[in-house]
Amino acid sequence: QKEVEQDPGPLSVPEGAIVSLNCTYSNSAFQYFMWYRQYSRKGPELLMYTYSSGNKEDGRFTAQVDKSSKYISLFIRDSQPSDSATYLCAMTAGNNRKLIWGLGTSLAVNP
Amino acid sequence: EAQVTQNPRYLITVTGKKLTVTCSQNMNHEYMSWYRQDPGLGLRQIYYSMNVEVTDKGDVPEGYKVSRKEKRNFPLILESPSPNQTSLYFCASRDLGNSPLHFGNGTRLTVT
Numbered sequence: 001q002k003e004v005e006q007d008p009g010p011l012s013v014p015e016g017a018i019v020s021l022n023c024t025y026s027n028s029a030f031q032y033f034m035w036y037r038q039y040s041r042k043g044p045e046l047l048m049y050t051y052s053s054g055n056k057e058d059g060r061f062t063a064q065v066d067k068s069s070k071y072i073s074l075f076i077r078d079s080q081p082s083d084s085a086t087y088l089c090a091m092t093a094g095n096n097r098k099l100i101w102g103l104g105t106s107l108a109v110n111p
Numbered sequence: 112e113a114q115v116t117q118n119p120r121y122l123i124t125v126t127g128k129k130l131t132v133t134c135s136q137n138m139n140h141e142y143m144s145w146y147r148q149d150p151g152l153g154l155r156q157i158y159y160s161m162n163v164e165v166t167d168k169g170d171v172p173e174g175y176k177v178s179r180k181e182k183r184n185f186p187l188i189l190e191s192p193s194p195n196q197t198s199l200y201f202c203a204s205r206d207l208g209n210s211p212l213h214f215g216n217g218t219r220l221t222v223t
């Protein structure tokens with residue numbers, strides 16, 4: 001079993017939809033959780049960064065961490081065609097320990 | 112502008128011909144790392160460096176070398192490339208501690 005599981009999709013939604021992207025993990029030591037967005041032919045760019053459990057909001061994006069269920073989510077409200085990308089989750093126990101990546105979910109937002 | 116710069120962006124080579132992919136960052140980051148990204152396998156770490164003259168193997172180091180002689184540069188060397196090293200390569204950097212990674216825009220390598 002992988003340490004981090006992420007459904008690769010692809011996920012296709014109409015413009016304006018609410019998108020929910022998820023990762024599950026097995027290592028209870030993980031404390032730092034990240035979502036990266038990767039456009040085609042580009043490097044991953046940090047979208048959201050959260051520590052421990054709870055929610056964090058940034059514009060149309062909300063990151064949620066449920067450590068009791070070992071489950072993290074990224075919600076995108078009012079999705080736009082420009083949100084079409086691959087979304088990667090990543091997590092670590094911190095203190096310079098290894099960053100563990102999900103495989104990424106491919107999202108297409110259709111006008 | 113804060114960035115990680117990789118060169119070249121695209122490279123086609125033949126088996127056995129030594130090549131170097133350069134990586135430079137202008138954020139004064141101590142930590143630098145190389146990843147390869149393959150369909151169905153995701154991002155896998157090749158090597159990383161926590162400071163000048165300090166390098167360590169990642170998950171898939173076989174067939175690769177790195178050096179860290181200066182803080183800003185972290186070249187990836189393939190001394191004898193093989194077709195199974197055809198991949199998309201990313202360099203990344205960050206501060207030490209719990210800072211997030213900053214990525215370059217990738218180098219697409221094809222080995223024939």
